[in-house]
Every structure is written in C-alpha cells, then in structure tokens.
Amino acid sequence: TAAKEAKFVDPREASIDPATQEMILRAQRLQVETVFDRAMTMKPCAIGMQGICCKNCAMGPCRLPLPKGGITGEDTRKGLCGATANTICARNFIRMIAGGAAAHSDHGRSVAEVFRSVARKETEDYKIKDPIKLVDIAPNFGVATTVEVDGKTLDRSIDEIALEVAEAAYAEWGKPEGSLHYIKRAPKPLQEKWEREGVVPRNVDREIVEIMHRTHMGVDQDYKNLMKQGTRAALADGWGGSMIATDLQDVMFGTPSPLQSEANLGVMKEDHVNIIVHGHEPVLSEMIVAACQSQEMIAYAKEKGAKGIQLSGICCTANEVLQRHGVPPAGTFLQQELAIITGACDAMVVDVQCIFQNLANVAKCFHTKLITTHPIAKMEQDNVIHIEFDEHHAMEDAKRIVRMAIDNFTNRKAEVLIPRHKASQIAGFGVESIRYHLGGTFRGDYYTLNDNIINGRIRGIAGVVGCNNARTKHNEEHITIIKELIKNDVIVLTTGCSAIAAGMHGLLTPGAAAVHCGPGLAEVCETVGIPPVLHLGSCVDNSRILLAATEVVKAGGLGKDICDLPAAGSAPEWMSEKAISIGQYFVASGVYTVFGYHMPLEGAPVFKDYLYKQMEKMYGGMWDCEPDPVKHAHKMIAHIDKKRKELGIDK
Ligand code: SF4
Ligand code: MSK
Numbered sequence: 001t002a003a004k005e006a007k008f009v010d011p012r013e014a015s016i017d018p019a020t021q022e023m024i025l026r027a028q029r030l031q032v033e034t035v036f037d038r039a040m041t042m043k044p045c046a047i048g049m050q051g052i053c054c055k056n057c058a059m060g061p062c063r064l065p066l067p068k069g070g071i072t073g074e075d076t077r078k079g080l081c082g083a084t085a086n087t088i089c090a091r092n093f094i095r096m097i098a099g100g101a102a103a104h105s106d107h108g109r110s111v112a113e114v115f116r117s118v119a120r121k122e123t124e125d126y127k128i129k130d131p132i133k134l135v136d137i138a139p140n141f142g143v144a145t146t147v148e149v150d151g152k153t154l155d156r157s158i159d160e161i162a163l164e165v166a167e168a169a170y171a172e173w174g175k176p177e178g179s180l181h182y183i184k185r186a187p188k189p190l191q192e193k194w195e196r197e198g199v200v201p202r203n204v205d206r207e208i209v210e211i212m213h214r215t216h217m218g219v220d221q222d223y224k225n226l227m228k229q230g231t232r233a234a235l236a237d238g239w240g241g242s243m244i245a246t247d248l249q250d251v252m253f254g255t256p257s258p259l260q261s262e263a264n265l266g267v268m269k270e271d272h273v274n275i276i277v278h279g280h281e282p283v284l285s286e287m288i289v290a291a292c293q294s295q296e297m298i299a300y301a302k303e304k305g306a307k308g309i310q311l312s313g314i315c316c317t318a319n320e321v322l323q324r325h326g327v328p329p330a331g332t333f334l335q336q337e338l339a340i341i342t343g344a345c346d347a348m349v350v351d352v353q354c355i356f357q358n359l360a361n362v363a364k365c366f367h368t369k370l371i372t373t374h375p376i377a378k379m380e381q382d383n384v385i386h387i388e389f390d391e392h393h394a395m396e397d398a399k400r401i402v403r404m405a406i407d408n409f410t411n412r413k414a415e416v417l418i419p420r421h422k423a424s425q426i427a428g429f430g431v432e433s434i435r436y437h438l439g440g441t442f443r444g445d446y447y448t449l450n451d452n453i454i455n456g457r458i459r460g461i462a463g464v465v466g467c468n469n470a471r472t473k474h475n476e477e478h479i480t481i482i483k484e485l486i487k488n489d490v491i492v493l494t495t496g497c498s499a500i501a502a503g504m505h506g507l508l509t510p511g512a513a514a515v516h517c518g519p520g521l522a523e524v525c526e527t528v529g530i531p532p533v534l535h536l537g538s539c540v541d542n543s544r545i546l547l548a549a550t551e552v553v554k555a556g557g558l559g560k561d562i563c564d565l566p567a568a569g570s571a572p573e574w575m576s577e578k579a580i581s582i583g584q585y586f587v588a589s590g591v592y593t594v595f596g597y598h599m600p601l602e603g604a605p606v607f608k609d610y611l612y613k614q615m616e617k618m619y620g621g622m623w624d625c626e627p628d629p630v631k632h633a634h635k636m637i638a639h640i641d642k643k644r645k646e647l648g649i650d651k
Pocket of ligand 1: 054055056057058059060061062079080081082083088217218
C-alpha cells in the first residue's frame with residue numbers, strides 16, 4: 001500500500017480527534033495510505049453527486065446535470081428511454097433504501113436464524129439471557145404467554161414461547177400474506193397514515209425485491225409511486241428487520257443496561273494481545289467476548305508473554321459488545337485502518353458492513369491477522385484469513401480465532417505506537433433504562449421524561465446517529481451538533497458511529513451535563529445521574545429510538561403521534577445506504593430528519609421538494625440537509641420549538 005506519489009492530507013484538516021491525527025501522521029511517515037489520503041486524491045463525480053446519473057440499462061449511463069442557473073421553463077432533460085430527472089433521482093434514492101434495508105434486515109435474519117437454533121435447542125453456546133424481554137415481545141408476534149387450564153390462567157413455558165416467537169419472527173421475511181407484526185407497535189394515528197398512503201410493509205424481502213423490480217429499466221416512472229415503495233421498504237427495515245434484530249439480540253445476549261467503559265484508540269494496550277471486532281452482527285463477537293474472558297485463553301496469552309487480552313471494537317459490532325459487556329470501542333468507521341497502524345492489533349475480526357477492503361492492504365504492512373468470518377463477506381487479497389462462523393459450534397470458532405491472535409502476539413514487527421487518547425463513558429441505554437432512570441415511568445413524576453419536556457427543563461429530544469464520511473472532517477459535525485443541542489436543553493439519543501464519536505469526545509458522562517448543557521437539561525441529568533447524551537446502541541438499534549418515541553407518545557401529554565413530539569433526527573456525517581433507509585423510516589414515522597454533508601438530490605429539484613416539503617403532509621416528518629453543523633442544530637431546535645408551540649408548552 002506504499003503510495004509515494006499520493007498527496008497526503010493535513011491530519012488537522014482530516015479529524016478533530018488527536019488520536020486520529022496522530023495515527024494519520026504515523027501512516028504518512030510509514031507511507032501507508034489511508035482513506036483520508038484517498039479522499040484528497042479522488043474527488044467525487046459531480047453528476048453522481050446530483051443524483052441524476054442512471055446506469056440501469058446498457059443504453060446509458062445517461063447523465064442529466066442541472067443546467068447552470070437551474071431550470072427556467074419546462075424541464076426537458078431526459079435519458080435515452082425518456083426517463084426524467086425526477087424518475088432517475090427517485091430510482092437512485094430508493095435503490096439506496098433497498099441496499100440499506102437489505103443490510104439491516106439480513107442482519108436481522110441471521111439473528112432470527114440463530115434464535116431459531118436456540119429455541120430448537122440445536123446449539124449449546126447461546127441461551128435465552130432475557131426471558132422477560134421474550135415474554136414482553138411475544139404478544140407482538142401473536143404468541144400467547146399464558147394458557148387457560150381448568151379455568152385458571154397459567155404461564156406458558158419459556159421454551160414453548162421461544163419456539164413460536166422464533167417461527168413467527170423468521171416468517172416476517174417471507175410470509176405470503178398479511179403485514180409485518182411490529183407495525184402494530186406504532187402509535188395508532190401513525191398506523192392509519194401508513195394505511196392511507198398504502199405503505200404498510202407486507203414482508204421484509206418482498207419490499208426490497210419490489211424496489212429492484214420497479215427501478216429496472218422501463219418499469220415505474222412516477223417519482224411519487226417510486227417513493228411510496230421506498231417508504232414501504234424503509235418501514236420494513238425500521239419497524240421490521242432492524243427492530244426484530246434488536247429484540248432477539250436482547251433476548252439472547254441480554255438487554256443492555258448502563259455500564260462504564262472507555263472509547264478511542266487509547267483503549268488498546270501494548271502489553272496485551274489486542275483483538276478488534278469490526279462490523280455489525282454480534283452473533284460471533286458475543287462468543288469472542290466469552291472466549292477472551294475464559295481462563296483458558298487468558299492463561300494461553302500469558303504463556304506467550306502478554307499480560308492479558310484486550311478486546312475492543314470498531315463500528316457497530318463495537319457498539320453491540322459495548323452495550324452488553326462494556327467492551328470499549330477503539331474507534332469509529334474512519335479509524336478502522338488506524339487501529340492496525342498502531343502496530344499493536346494482533347487480529348482484526350470482521351463480519352459484515354462498513355469494512356474497508358483496504359484493511360487487507362494496511363494489514364500487509366504490519367503483523368495483523370485480518371480474519372473474515374461471514375460467508376457473504378470475503379476479501380480477495382491473499383493475506384486475509386477466512387474462518388467461517390457457524391452458530392452450531394460458535395465457541396469453538398471463537399476460541400480458534402482468539403488463539404490465532406494470541407499466537408500472533410510474538411510476531412509484532414513495527415514499533416508499537418498506541419495514541420494515549422481515550423475518554424470514559426457510560427453506555428448501555430435502551431427504552432427500558434431510560435424509563436427506569438427517569439422515574440420508572442414516562443409520565444406522572446418529577447423525574448420523568450414527559451414531565452420534564454412539558455415543564456421545559458428538557459426542550460426536546462434529538463436522535464443523532466450515523467456514520468463518518470471521509471468527505472467531511474472526522475467527528476466535527478457530530479460533536480458540534482450534539483454540543484449545540486445539549487447547550488439548548490435538547491436531550492440527545494445516539495447510535496452507531498455518532499455514539500462512538502460522542503463517547504470519544506467525553507459527551508457520554510454525567511459530568512458532561514455541567515460543562516456542556518443548558519441549565520434545564522443539566523438539572524435533570526444531575527438529579528437523576530445520567531449523561532445528556534444517551535448511547536442507545538448500534539445502527540439496527542435505531543429501532544430503540546422509534547420505540548422510545550412511541551413510549552413518550554403513549555405516556556401522554558405530548559400529542560397523539562410521533563410527529564407531534566418536540567423531536568428531530570440527524571445524521572451529520574452520513575455515508576451508507578443504510579443511513580438513507582434509516583432517514584426514510586424516521587421521516588415516514590413523523591420525524592423531521594436533517595442530514596449533513598449533502599444529499600444526492602440537487603439535480604432533481606421537484607423530487608427534492610417532494611422529500612423536503614410534501615412528505616410532511618403525508619407522514620408529519622420530512623427530510624432536510626444542512627452541512628453547517630451549527631445551522632444544522634438550530635434547524636432541529638427551530639422544529640422542536642415549533643412543536644412545543646403547537647402543543648401549547650412553549651412558555
Ligand atoms: Fe438511460 Fe433510461 Fe437506460 Fe437509465 S434506463 S440508462 S435513463 S436509457
Ligand atoms: S457502523 S453504517 S459507518 S454508523 Fe453501523 Fe458506523 Fe454508519 Fe457503518
């Protein structure tokens with residue numbers, strides 16, 4: 001990966017994080033190219049940026065750039081087949097939704113498969129850790145938790161409930177009729193909107209497949225009708241595949257509750273075997289956590305001269321093992337190459353999504369073993385080891401991987417340089433723990449969330465989520481926006497790499513309240529001892545934000561639907577197709593959703609207007625984009641204030 005001719009980025013321009021800056025500099029000194037350098041040398045395509053390049057058939061690519069000065073008069077732009085800018089832009093947009101919904105939902109399917117193995121008792125390595133959650137979710141799938149015997153109501157066995165939930169959950173991906181069970185968890189007025197607009201998802205796979213059909217050359221040529229299907233697939237993700245993933249993971253691995261940890265590259269330890277898990281699915285990483293904690297593996301590591309095993313994570317696999325075990329994240333999406341550049345990463349174990357292929361090139365320059373584990377995510381480079389994970393012998397696979405990392409500890413070549421920077425954090429929040437920490441209910445007490453929103457101590461709720469993007473300064477937008485929100489008494493719920501960024505920059509501690517919050521939010525956080533920014537988990541756990549909003553609505557006093565709440569969503573540094581799917585399911589659930597960087601919509605102003613303005617009339621939520629982080633936060637606050645006024649709580 002040596003790139004003598006590459007133009008190197010100034011590390012201070014690339015990130016606001018000192019650990020990241022230090023490692024970028026180190027990479028440059030060692031002539032190891034990273035994403036930050038590639039972002040300098042390869043600029044994005046200006047037409048693709050506008051969202052109006054179509055390559056859906058071999059008569060194209062057809063490119064319909066917006067004329068300088070915009071459209072005056074009739075828009076006569078068209079592709080060879082006659083597709084308009086709106087059609088092309090909408091097709092591209094909903095194909096992104098299909099990609100994102102497929103990724104989240106296939107993750108959910110894998111979890112459902114493992115859960116079915118557990119319910120059928122085909123695996124010994126996984127158990128039901130949270131039977132209470134299983135009993136809680138069972139009625140949503142139409143599974144009874146009690147049985148009538150001789151006029152008495154008796155509890156059904158957990159084994160019986162698990163088997164029926166497993167079958168019903170798994171069927172959500174392909175059932176031939178009806179609609180997704182979890183749709184019924186949404187507030188009633190929202191369900192009515194979805195029915196009225198014809199966007200209730202039928203099954204997860206069908207909605208994604210139908211996007212691919214409708215966007216094939218010569219099929220759906222009405223941007224509104226295309227977007228209808230995009231909405232239906234996005235809802236199948238948020239209220240389907242993602243929500244099922246979150247719930248079944250909680251049932252099998254435990255529902256998170258607040259715990260202490262740390263974040264950033266400084267969590268790696270020079271004198272320990274360092275293993276990094278990276279990707280999204282926690283099925284294998286749960287076993288890796290257990291293997292790393294086993295006396296057998298710790299003794300083996302000591303035999304090889306290490307003081308112990310330091311497990312850490314990148315991206316959402318990091319969030320999964322953080323939320324349930326306190327395993328510290330070593331960094332966000334953009335720090336994955338940098339973790340290897342420390343020279344201290346003995347093994348990086350990857351599963352699916354957000355994994356740079358360039359990791360293999362970087363690993364070649366160090367001793368790091370790069371291990372792919374998923375049958376659908378392999379790498380072509382010959383230094384990559386593939387150990388396919390199977391839930392039927394999960395612990396055996398995990399121990400094999402951990403042993404390989406330990407054996408590699410003595411092979412470290414390059415001088416080890418781990419940045420010292422790390423921050424403490426409290427993570428592990430969810431709907432259950434928000435309720436518990438804020439008075440045990442959502443309304444009716446001095447401490448509760450709804451009461452504090454009504455009395456104005458908390459101005460509103462913001463969900464700040466999503467990726468990093470090498471086209472923006474790493475973490476700057478996340479941190480600026482979050483700080484601006486909490487300064488204005490808006491409590492922040494965060495997931496994904498945004499949550500890791502917040503942890504790295506010290507915003508996930510109760511102490512952050514006194515330093516960064518407005519007086520109302522600070523008072524609430526100090527009284528109940530929570531951080532002003534609550535880490536709700538991984539990308540699929542955005543479903544927890546949907547359910548938290550639903551609980552707030554159901555508790556009363558803040559309107560009848562999610563769109564009535566003083567709430568807004570944000571993805572400041574988004575990059576993945578998953579972010580677009582998440583954005584659309586938030587918009588269709590009634591949330592004003594602002595993205596940073598840019599949106600690939602500028603080339604089709606009519607379609608853009610449909611997303612930014614017309615959507616609100618259908619669902620109560622709408623899209624927006626604002627790259628300036630301070631303005632971005634204030635757009636969210638203005639929306640929150642508008643909703644407070646509508647609720648009559650703006651005094
Ligand atoms: Fe061009 Fe139409 Fe083919 Fe797209 S589908 S590439 S617009 S001819
Ligand atoms: S990992 S999807 S970069 S949040 Fe979920 Fe981070 Fe975005 Fe991947």
